[in-house]
Amino acid sequence: MPAMAQDHASETPATTEQTEALTPADAQAFLDRVQEAYAAYNLTASRIAWVNATYITEDTDALAAESQAEGTRMSVRYALEAAKYSQIEGLSDDQVRMLDMLRSAITLPAPTRDGAAAELSEVSTRMSSLYARGKGTRNGESISGSDIEPAMGTERDPAVLKEMWVSWHDNVGAPMREDFGRMIAISNEGAEELGFADVGTMWRSGYDMPPAEFAREVDRMWNEVKPLYIALHTYVRHKLSEKYGSSVQPETGPIRADLLGNMWAQEWGNIYDIVAPEGAGDLGYDIGDLLTAQDYDALKMVRAGENFYSSLGFEPLPETFWERSLFTKPADREVLCHASAWNLNDKDDVRIKMCIKVNADDFVTIHHELGHNYYQRAYQDQPLLYRGGANDGFHEAIGDFVALSITPEYLVQIGLLDEAQVPSADKDIGLLLRQAMDKVAFLPFGLLIDKWRWGVYSGDIRPGDYQASWDALRLQYQGIVPPVTRDETRFDPGAKYHIAGSVPYARYFLARLLQFQFYKAACDQAGWEGPLHRCSFFGNAEVGERLDAMLKMGMSQPWPDALEAFTGEREISGEAMMEYFAPLKAWLDEQNAAYEAGW
Structure with a gap:
């Protein structure tokens, strides 16, 4: 979902008579106006947010708070108006979907009373x-x-x-x-104006099903x-x-x-x-040690991540990505080191922001963050309101399922590991336990x-x-x-x-399960026949083609349709994860036989 912005046009709630007089053409005119306003606002708002995250001062905090307040006021205004247009008879499926998105996709809604958006923005910026x-x-x-x-x-x-x-x-x-308590009170007030019981209910309404x-x-x-x-x-x-x-x-x-x-x-x-x-x-190996031994630095680690996606057939990242991303922590200023992926212009100004260290965790994180960027590029031709993941769990899962393919075979393929260093089958429990400790x-x-x-x-x-x-x-x-x-x-x-x-945060829970569904589907498409946890689909163009087709859908269809397009399934399930870790589960049960389970 794009950033929300201030619309300076004066708008007042419609009466029942006015609503009854509206037509689907009026709804479309509204949607066109909304997307035009967002497109005008998003680049400036994103640049302010980027500068605030990469150069934290009282001044950039103030700019970010002002920008966020402006966005909140606009998003609330449009959400209220979207509810009015949603009552029109004869709307197309796309119009209904977009209007529902406008009504429910605000993370922190502010009430329309004077000063509420500014206070909510100040509080949230101060916390961040x-x-x-x-x-x-x-x-x-x-x-x-x-x-x-x-x-x-x-x-x-x-x-x-x-x-x-x-x-x-x-x-x-x-x-x-x-x-935090003040933020809860203000945003709940805003959610109620939009017709939701509370903000949590509003968040849960964004999954193509009742909360x-x-x-x-x-x-x-x-x-x-x-x-x-x-x-x-x-x-x-x-x-x-x-x-x-x-x-x-x-x-x-x-x-x-x-x-x-x-x-x-x-x-x-x-x-x-x-x-x-x-x-x-x-x-038999540690990825961090392998990276250090071959003189990997932050930039070389990101290049390796890009290479994985290129091997599937995706276009190389634009030169601006390398010029504008933040890869290491500057010595001269405060930055928000929490890793994140950005698309500043809703097109090709993609970036990542990380304080990369040469270790295994950050090597995986790079593959994850780039997954966001490739998703953002794939759906850039969708209408602006459809530029997002099929659901927010999808966006998190893409890079994670690619990172599951960081197997010994993959490390050999990119020259980080020698064939002689590939762990034998008797090391599989160790490999699986190491994965399970995170996943x-x-x-x-x-x-x-x-x-x-x-x-x-x-x-x-x-x-x-x-x-x-x-x-x-x-x-x-x-x-x-x-x-x-x-x-x-x-x-x-x-x-x-x-x-x-x-x-x-529910997106991250969904992503942990989705990534294994995506991974198993990719391995099946690649014709993998060994243990699931050993599969690497690096270099498989068929997987890349089918993945790209799903990514290009963005938010244009309900997420079960997107899931089915790549996996053939319509329900998020833990079955693929359980299959992946089945050998470990059997081993753990043997080890735990004498111990008291649970707490």
Whole structure:
């Protein structure tokens, strides 16, 4: 969905008589006007956002807040008018679809009363900047957000891990608690004006099904893969208890959050060395070491990512991508290092923004972010309102399913790995466990972020229970607990960028499942006959052609149509993920036979 902007035209709600007099031609004229206004606004708004993210100052914060307020006012005005045109009889399917998009696609709607949009923008910009400037401590020394994340993955002293975890959550999350509550109140007021019960309901309405049905669907998907997560949790808990002792990590119950190699315990791959299976844990290579040995830097890593997409038949990235992207953290200014992909002009001004480090995680992340850029380029000829992923999970899944093809065979094909270094079949459990530590471990976290926000927006979770409800959901879904007791002076949700930045999160849960569906479909198309987890479709033009056909659809059709175009299926399912990890699940069940499962 394009950025939303201020429309300076004066518009007033129509009366019933005026609505009855409107025709489908009037609706089309409205839609044309909307898309023209967005096209005029988006480039300037995107440039302001880019400068603010890559050169954070009070001045760029102010520009970003003003621009966002302008966009919010316009999006609300158009959403209200779209509701009026939606009542016209005889509308085409495209007109109905576009009007529904206008009504429901606003992330943070502001009410139309004077000053509301400006206040909402100021609050949200302040939260985002607080996160970007956030720092924790390590051994008493200040450490930035871009440095504390990798440090959580390499540190093995539980006392230092606790210090980093607590300092980050206290310094970043807690100060934005009041602003968050204000943001909830204002945006809920805006959602009600648009006819939604609350913002969470509005977010769930964007999936080509009723909001309540979508909530049930994600529960169904979670239950399909939950047994795999519980098996992984049980095994990892035992290994952590062996490593640190039962006084640090008990042998039963939940896992201490700071021990899992990630500030949010959302992905656990950084502690693979602790949990690696005896005799099969050494994979024979480390991608980060391979990159370093061949003198890869940030630019060369991005070139490697581009090469994968080129091998499928996609056009090379434009020269402006290389001139305008941010690949490394500047030494002279504050930037938002959280990796992201951008398309500033809704056409070919695609970029990525990362503070790339030469390691395996960032090599994968590059493939992920480029997936957004290639998707953006594929649907650029669609009407402006259709320039987006079939649903937001699709956009996240494209790069991730390509990254699943970063297999030993692929590394050989691009010259990073020698044939003699390719792990033998007896290393497969290690390969799968390493993948599961990120892909499977993420699933409940990907679900609970928005489960929590849905509850906040609906009022089921009150401001006085923000922290307690967050801890309860993390225990319920992830089986983890904070390393120290938390109270309601804290606000741990704000220590996660997507909460501070108001980015809906269900998309990431959907993407974790979709990527395996896409991957299995691509491997089937490529004629792969070995174990699914060993498949690489690098260089397969047929896969690229079918993928491009799906990407070009953008948002023009309901997402089940797009899913069917590439996979032949119309339902998002965990079955492909379960097939991928089936050998690991059997092995985990054997390892866990003597342990108490769950928490």
